[in-house]
Structures are given as C-alpha cells and as structure tokens.
Amino acid sequence: MALLEVNNLEVSFGLRSGGVKALRDINFKLDRGERIGVVGESGAGKSVLGFSILNLISNPGSITGGEILFEGKNLSKLSASELRSVRGNRISMIFQDPMMTLNPVLTIGEQMVECLLAHRKIRKEDARNIALQKLKQVYIPSPETRLDQYPHELSGGMRQRIVIAIGLLMDPDIIIADEPTTALDVTIQAEIMELMLELCERNNVALILITHDLGVVSQVTQRTIVMYAGRIIEQGPTKEIINDAQHPYTQGLMNALPQMAVPGARLNQIRGAMPALQRIPTGCAFSPRCDYTTETCRHTLPGFTESGNCLVACHMVAEMKREAAQVASLAQEVKG
Amino acid sequence: MSDQTQILETAPAAPGRWHEFKNSHLFHSFTVDRVAQLSFGIFMLYVLLALFAPFLAPFDPYDIAQIDIMNSEIPPSWEEEGEADFWLGTDAQGRDMWSTILYGTRVSLLIGLCAVALQATLGICIGLCAGYFGGRVDSILMRFADVQLSFSTMMVAIVVLAVFQAAFGTELYQQLAMFMLIMVIGIAEWPQYARTIRASVLAEKKKEYIDAARVIGLRSPRIMFRHILPNTLSPILVISTVQVANAIISEASLSFLGLGMPVSEPSLGSLIAGGFEYIFSGSWWITVIPGAVLISLVLVMNLLGDWLRDVLNPKLYKG
Numbered sequence: 310m311a312l313l314e315v316n317n318l319e320v321s322f323g324l325r326s327g328g329v330k331a332l333r334d335i336n337f338k339l340d341r342g343e344r345i346g347v348v349g350e351s352g353a354g355k356s357v358l359g360f361s362i363l364n365l366i367s368n369p370g371s372i373t374g375g376e377i378l379f380e381g382k383n384l385s386k387l388s389a390s391e392l393r394s395v396r397g398n399r400i401s402m403i404f405q406d407p408m409m410t411l412n413p414v415l416t417i418g419e420q421m422v423e424c425l426l427a428h429r430k431i432r433k434e435d436a437r438n439i440a441l442q443k444l445k446q447v448y449i450p451s452p453e454t455r456l457d458q459y460p461h462e463l464s465g466g467m468r469q470r471i472v473i474a475i476g477l478l479m480d481p482d483i484i485i486a487d488e489p490t491t492a493l494d495v496t497i498q499a500e501i502m503e504l505m506l507e508l509c510e511r512n513n514v515a516l517i518l519i520t521h522d523l524g525v526v527s528q529v530t531q532r533t534i535v536m537y538a539g540r541i542i543e544q545g546p547t548k549e550i551i552n553d554a555q556h557p558y559t560q561g562l563m564n565a566l567p568q569m570a571v572p573g574a575r576l577n578q579i580r581g582a583m584p585a586l587q588r589i590p591t592g593c594a595f596s597p598r599c600d601y602t603t604e605t606c607r608h609t610l611p612g613f614t615e616s617g618n619c620l621v622a623c624h625m626v627a628e629m630k631r632e633a634a635q636v637a638s639l640a641q642e643v644k645g
Numbered sequence: 646m647s648d649q650t651q652i653l654e655t656a657p658a659a660p661g662r663w664h665e666f667k668n669s670h671l672f673h674s675f676t677v678d679r680v681a682q683l684s685f686g687i688f689m690l691y692v693l694l695a696l697f698a699p700f701l702a703p704f705d706p707y708d709i710a711q712i713d714i715m716n717s718e719i720p721p722s723w724e725e726e727g728e729a730d731f732w733l734g735t736d737a738q739g740r741d742m743w744s745t746i747l748y749g750t751r752v753s754l755l756i757g758l759c760a761v762a763l764q765a766t767l768g769i770c771i772g773l774c775a776g777y778f779g780g781r782v783d784s785i786l787m788r789f790a791d792v793q794l795s796f797s798t799m800m801v802a803i804v805v806l807a808v809f810q811a812a813f814g815t816e817l818y819q820q821l822a823m824f825m826l827i828m829v830i831g832i833a834e835w836p837q838y839a840r841t842i843r844a845s846v847l848a849e850k851k852k853e854y855i856d857a858a859r860v861i862g863l864r865s866p867r868i869m870f871r872h873i874l875p876n877t878l879s880p881i882l883v884i885s886t887v888q889v890a891n892a893i894i895s896e897a898s899l900s901f902l903g904l905g906m907p908v909s910e911p912s913l914g915s916l917i918a919g920g921f922e923y924i925f926s927g928s929w930w931i932t933v934i935p936g937a938v939l940i941s942l943v944l945v946m947n948l949l950g951d952w953l954r955d956v957l958n959p960k961l962y963k964g
Contacts, residue, residue, distance in 0.1 A: 365859060368780070396862035409853035414875040423871070424861045475861070 310381060311338040312482060312515055313362070319374035320354075320361050322586075329586040331357045331370065332539050341482065344509060344516040346526035346547060348562070349536035352583055355519045358536070359485045361385075362517070363396055379483075398428045401476040405488040407468035411460035417444075417471055418456030424478050443474040447504060466497035470504065477508060483515045490525065502529055523566060527551045535559050538583055538594040545619025555621040555629075557599045593624065601625040674956045681952040684945040691942055695751040702744035703730070707910060714739045718928045734930045736916070737923055738908075745911060746935055750942070752912040756826050757893040761885055763831030764892075768838020769881070773869045775839065776846025787843065790836035798833040798895055805829050806904040819907040826905060830892050841884055845877035879957035886950035890943045897939055913939045 318335035321328050332354045339345055347355045360366050362377055364384055377384040379395065387395070404410045412420060421440035422433060429436075437456065444452035447470040460468055469489065476484050486505065490498035506529050509516045518530055526533055526547060533550045535543040535558065543556040554560045561579035563569065570576045581598040590596060596606040605624050613620040614627070666672055675681055694701060704711050716739035722732040733742035775786040806829060810818045818825070849855065850873065858868045897914025899905040901921075906912040908919060913935045920931025 363860060365856065393862040393864065396860055398862055402857075402860040404853050404857060406853060410857040412854045412858070412872050412876070414878075415872070423863070423867075427861060427863050427867070472857075475857075 311378075312341045312343075312380065313339040314378040315362070315375070316378070317375035318358075318361065318372065318377060320357055320366060320370060321373045322370040328369065330373075330539055331586060332361065335375070335541055337534055337541065337544060339483065339515050339517065342509075342513040342515055343532065344506075344518065344530045346530035346533045347517060347519045347536060348521055348523060348526055348533060350521060350562075350583055352538075352586075353536040354539040355521075355536055356487050359402065359487045359517065359519050362485060363400060363402060364392055365396075394428070397424060397481075398479045399481055400483045400485065401479065401481040403469075403472055403476045403484060403486040403489045406492040407465055407472050408460075408492065410472050411468060413460055416457055416459055417463075421456070421475055421478060424475055428479055439478065440474075443477050444471070446477065446508065447471070447474045449474070465493055466501065469493060469497075469501055473501070473505065473508070477512070477514075480512065481514060483517065484509070485517045485519070487519045488521070489518075490522070491520075498525075505529065523551070523562065535562070538589055539586060540594065540622065541620075542595065542622045543619060545617070545621075549617055549619055553617070555616045555619055555626055556595075556623050557601055557625070557629075558595050561598075593622075601629060671956055674952075678952060680948055684948040684952070687941065687945045688949060691750055691938075691945075692754065694747055695754050698744075698747040698751045702741075702747045704741040704744040706740045706745040706748050712739050718923065718931075720928070721930050721934075733934055734928075736920060736931045737928075742930065742934060745916060746913070746938055749911050749913045749916050749935060750938060752823065752906060752910065753893050753896060753914070753939070753942070756823060756830070756896045756912065757889045759827045760830035760834075760892040760896075761888045763827060764834045764888060765838055765881065765885060767832070767835035769842055769874070771835065772839035772842030773846055773874065776843040777850060777865065777869050777873065783843070786839070790839050793833070794836045796833075798830070799898060801833045802829045802895065802899055803902065803904060806899065810904070819909070822906050822910070826896055826899065829899075830895050833895075834888065834891070837884060837888065838881070841880050842877055845880055846873055849873050849876050883950055883954040883957060886946055886953060890946035890950070893939070893946075894943055913942075 315335050315337050318332055319330060320332040321330050323329050335358060337345070347358060349355050357366065357370070361372055362384065364372065364377075364387070366372065372385045376386075379400065384392070384395065411417070415423075418437060418440060421443070422436040425431065425436040425439055426433070431439075440456060441452050444455060449455055449467065449470055455463070455467075455471070460471075463471070469492075473489075476486075484505075489505065490501050493501060502525055505516065505518075508514065516529070518526065520526060530547050533544065533547045534541050535550070535556065537558050543550065543554070543559050550559060551563070554563050558579070561577075564577040565579060567576055579598055584590060584594060584597070590607070591610075592608045593599070593602075593606045593611050596602045599606065603624065609624070611622045611624045613622050615621075616626050616630075675685070699705075706712075716731070716735050717737050719728050719731050719735045720726050721734040721742075722728060724734075731741045731743070733746065735741055736745065771786050771790070775783040806818075806825060809825060855868060855872060858872050863872075893913075896905055896912060897917065900912050900914030901918040903918065905918075906915045908915060911919065916935040917932050917939065920928065920933075920935070924932050
C-alpha cells in the first residue's frame, strides 16, 4: 500500500454557485521515502494541492470530491483532533518565505518546544534537547544560542533551516515543501536543497516538492507531476520527463529554460497565458496555446495515455511520436 | 541520554531581561523624550501616593472618630485662616483634604485599573474570537459590539446604577459601590478593545506563521492566545493607557452625579461633587484641589498613551 494515495481529488473555491474548481481529477501515489516534484506555472494549483493534503484549505475553498488516503485513512474525513495528530506529526509542511513562517514574537526555542509539546507528552527540558538535536541536524552554527534568539536576529537561509528543523521535529513520514527556496538567493537555494535531499534520504522521509524550478526537480526528485490549470497533465519518473517530455506543455516548459535558447536570440516561451479558472476551455485546457491542437483537443477532455513509464493527458501523444519517428528516419536518410 | 544532558548544560542562559530592556527602542525613546519622562514621573508619584496612602495620610478619612465637625471648611495652611495641621484645608465635614485626596486617588486609580482590566479581558477574548473564527461568529459578536457602542457609556452607567440604587436601597448600594462601578464601566466599554483587536487579528491571521502554526497541529485557542495575541499587544497597550484615564473620568462623572462612590468613602469625583456646593461661599479648595489632581492624573496618562502610541508604531520608527 502506498503511503499517500490521492484519488480523484477535487477542490473548489467559491460561493453557493459552486464556484471555480481549483483542482480536478488529481490522482497520484507516494511511497515511503519517495521524493516527488510538483511543477507548473503560477496558478496551476500546486500550492492548493499541498494545502489540501493537510486539509488546510480555508474558506471559501473546500475539498468537494475524491479522497486523500494517508496509510489508508481518508484525511478529508478525519475529525479535527485526529487531523491535528497528523498535521506536523506525520505530515509536516515547509512554506515559501522563511521571513513569514516564524512567529516574530516567540523565540526559536519556544516555537520548537511548542510543536513538540503539542504532540508528545514530554517534559520541557527534553523537548528542548530534541529541538537542539534537530537544529544540529540542519547544520545551524551554535544551536544553543539560536534557541533563545528571535527570528529577526537570523538570516533568511538560517531561518529556512530552522523551518526545516521544525518540519523534522516529529520525524514525519511526509514533508510537503511549498517552494522552499524561492525567497532565498541562489547559493543558499543550492545549500537548502542539498540539505533537504540529505535529510530525506537519511530519515527515509517522503517529500512532495512544489516548485517551478525544473533544475531543482531534476536534482532532488524521483518522480515528477506536471500541473496545468488545476489538472495533472503529465506524471512519471523525473528522468524521463526531463529528457523526453511527452506533453506539449511540458515540452514548452523545458524549451523555456534559458539554456535551451540559441545564444543571442530571444528566450523560448509558451505563447499566451494560462486561462483563468472560471474560463477553462472545454476539452484540453492547454489547447489554445498548443501547437498541435486539433478539433478533438478543443472538444474532449483528454484522458491519460501511457507512454513509456509516464502518464500523459494529451490526445496527440501518438501523433507526435509518429512525427518524431518520421523526422528521425528522414534525418537518417539525409545522413545516408 | 548522558549526551543529551551535556547539551543542556552547555546551553547558555538567555541574556538578562533588564539588559534587553535597557537596549530596547522603548527605553531609548523614553530617555530622550522629556514629556514622557515628566508624565511618567508624575504618574508614578500618584501611584506611590495612592499605594502608601495609609502611611502618608495624617488622618484616616474613613474613621469617623477622627473627624470633628468643628474643623469644617478650614482653608489651606497658606491662607490667612489656615491651620498648620491641615495643609490643604478641610472639607465641609471637617475631613483633612490631603488625607482625603490621597485616599480618593487610591479609590479612583483602583476603579480605573480594575475596570480596564475587565474591559480588556472581555474585549480581548471577544475580539480574538471574532477575528479568528470570522464568518457568523464575527458578525454576531461585532453587531453586539455595535449595539453596545450606540449607547453612550454614561447613559448605560446611569441607568444601571440608578435602577440598582432604587431596587436594592442606598445602603446596599453604598457597600457595593466600588464593585458596581468597576462592573458598569468595565462592561460598557469592552467594544473599544474588541474592535481594535479584531482588526489586528484580521491582519495577523493572513500571515504565513499562522498557517505554519496550524500545520504544526496546534489547537485554535493556543494559536489565538499564544501566536496572535502577542502580535497585537502594542495597540492593546496604547488603548489601555487611554482607557484607564477614561475610566477614571467616567467614575468621577458618575460620582459627581451622585451615582458613584458614597461620601463616606470618597473618590476624586465624589470629592469634587461634595465641594461643589461650597464653591460660591468661598470654600474653593474643596473642589479645586481634587479637580486639579484629577485633571493632572488624566492628562499625564493621556500623554503617556500618546507617547506609547508613537513609539510602538513602526511607521514612525526613526531608528
């Protein structure tokens, strides 16, 4: 049994009229110790997915369909107190901006001890010792002093390490990291990602890494989920997705990487913008921006096609493959 | 385990609170602000006088045996007919004004502080709930506050106190006067707190650290009181100073109207009221001196509140 299994998840935002669907037909599995990347442009629903796993979608949003099974228990059906025993304890979450995620009026130590005491019946001194050990694990220099410091006394990278240490406090099974390095500068980003990778491997923690940095995804994760307009459009092993993207959108994302552009020329981009959630076209949501669009794409929602080890939601996968093969054979002929 | 205890021992103690306070922005701006220093000095003087009234007062104004009606309306000692025993003169009952004012300040401050403590407790709880839970809870609590605010404090207080006096008789009323005043002033003004706190809570609730606290799996009351409340403390501090002054004034007004402290246990307000009848017969000191005390007390508290508001406002922070 997978550690976490998300089946047909649907999340809606809005009022009585039913509102807009921020997530539709989300299906994926996460095994123990597996690292999974969720990518997509802004507004694709990546963060909502992260929040909905912990059932933290706040009004006017709610989970309107599907199930999130954590060790077989449906998280969206748990009572408030059962949910609290999962949050922070079994599944913890790391947010984007370390400047914002620590309470400015409490010391680091107080915040860490508080988290421990919320889940375990232990003495304060023991909690402090555990906190100290976790700070050492994330390589915070002089951790004893840090415990009595306030967040504003620390740098951004240091704070993110502390946030990670708080995430690790209860030895969770899953860490959901919502763009953990976006607010940091590039050198610190690399350090933090390395640290997270190391910690996940050492403690056998599963990681859901939400990001739009494909470089980070390729370094850290084993599998990748590509989201677009609230749906998963492609998922599969990270290597295959990076090297041989099947969906035109994923291909577009790959092409948009600066290193793919011809030096001196304009950077590649996917033309157009993601549709607003209220105006998602019938059929494939990506069809207005896609180079391969046909009539079928405009009218019918594509199901998942297996292609290699990947699942791709595109009508044109076979078509594109045939084309690629043709190009390849042509190239061979030319050579010959 | 031995490894762990060793870690604990090497952890140094937090730097001293006093040291921290001395380096703070609050203390620094206090050292450069003359008005704040003066106000604080006068306020502390009043607090000390009130606190040590039984030791400082030459007479006990609550003790009928010490009061001699023959001593009534003696002017302050610097006046021609003054007596050295009563340096601020005596009132119409022959009580020493100095002692009475000391005890009166004590009563006024006590009522002010207790009423504000009650206001703050009610207001903070209600404001936190309204802001944090939002939705229907918020609507109900805030409409309730609106209704309460639409009656003026004085009107509510007068009605409640007058009805109580009429229903249970003056004697019982006089015994419970202080308690009743605290309750009435405390309950009448909680919406001030509730509104301010609700506004700050709404601002704080959106911040990511509250999400983070929820992700950790903390209970709502814990998030409300430990994570949100400390972040809303500065407006609370500022309104508190102003509200204490307001409460003292409310009490004085009620006493002046005869609904406050009884004559046997006078507050500053009832002293002013008691002396008011004699002002035209030349005995100005019975009203004017407690009046001056009341005004300066309220003034320094308002000045302190102003100063605190400026210091705690990060937008006015000049480093």
